[in-house]
Amino acid sequence: MTEEKKTKTNDIIDEMFKAGAHFGYQKSRRDASTTAFIFGTKNKIEIIDLEKTLPQLEKAEAFVSDLAKAGKQILFVGGKSEAKTAVKIGAMSIDMPYVDGRWIGGAITNFTEIKKRIAKFEDLQKQKEKGELTKYTKKERLLIDREIENLDEMFSGIVSMREMPKALFVIDPKKEIIAVSEAKKAGIPVIAVANTDCNIKDIDFPIVANDASTSSIAFFVSAIVKAYKAGKVAKA
Numbered sequence: 318m319t320e321e322k323k324t325k326t327n328d329i330i331d332e333m334f335k336a337g338a339h340f341g342y343q344k345s346r347r348d349a350s351t352t353a354f355i356f357g358t359k360n361k362i363e364i365i366d367l368e369k370t371l372p373q374l375e376k377a378e379a380f381v382s383d384l385a386k387a388g389k390q391i392l393f394v395g396g397k398s399e400a401k402t403a404v405k406i407g408a409m410s411i412d413m414p415y416v417d418g419r420w421i422g423g424a425i426t427n428f429t430e431i432k433k434r435i436a437k438f439e440d441l442q443k444q445k446e447k448g449e450l451t452k453y454t455k456k457e458r459l460l461i462d463r464e465i466e467n468l469d470e471m472f473s474g475i476v477s478m479r480e481m482p483k484a485l486f487v488i489d490p491k492k493e494i495i496a497v498s499e500a501k502k503a504g505i506p507v508i509a510v511a512n513t514d515c516n517i518k519d520i521d522f523p524i525v526a527n528d529a530s531t532s533s534i535a536f537f538v539s540a541i542v543k544a545y546k547a548g549k550v551a552k553a
Contacts, residue, residue, distance in 0.1 A: 329374075330367045336536040338526040339365045341513035351513045354525040363513050370526050374537070377508045377522040378544035384483055385548025391508075392478065393538075394496050395488035396420060400534050404488060405474065407538040411545050414478040416496070421471055425499040428481055435476055438468035484508060486541055489528040491515045510537045 333339065341347070341355065341363035356366035384391060393415040395404035401417040408415035416424070424431050442465060444450055450458050485500045487493045490509040500507050501519060508522040509515070510533075517523035527533035 346514040381544040382548035389483035392482035400488040403538040415474040
């Protein structure tokens with residue numbers, strides 16, 4: 318390793334450390350698949366070996382960069398409160414679809430039906446914007462407004478998903494197990510920031526790190542976003 322590469326590596330590890338990416342959970346919560354990534358224990362909390370996390374991150378970044386070069390979509394998924402803001406802002410910054418709330422069952426495995434519901438949402442929105450809902454009674458408009466609100470909550474983040482995504486980027490695959498399961502059934506690769514309580518065996522690109530703090534999540538979302546942007550620049 319060159320001195321320059323070594324310095325860069327140390328800088329990234331320092332950034333992860335400052336973001337709190339090294340904090341795992343208590344040993345009693347550990348999934349056996351993450352054992353190799355445990356550096357030690359401090360105050361009953363397992364510490365993640367970030368020197369082992371870095372190659373995982375670099376592998377995921379390379380994959381994301383390749384997707385960007387090919388102009389492919391990545392679906393960002395992070396419904397837990399600590400992840401919502403970072404996932405939404407990160408995805409929107411590169412015009413990617415996202416789910417920052419409850420996963421919609423069938424979003425991948427029943428994509429055809431989901432597209433129909435998205436189309437209905439867009440149609441109702443357009444009608445409202447053009448003032449075309451005035452033909453309905455006040456009660457009917459109230460019901461339509463509620464339907465628009467519900468559809469907005471469920472589908473606003475994936476309106477741009479015109480076809481199946483080529484990858485999922487997930488925060489906490491244990492919490493988002495349904496999304497991961499659907500992706501696996503559809504043969505879609507999964508990139509996931511996974512803490513020590515997650516089973517990473519079925520994750521294509523696992524990144525073992527703290528998936529429960531806003532600073533750690535923000536760091537990894539930013540890293541994936543930067544990798545995508547770099548891929549687009551390389552394509553150009």
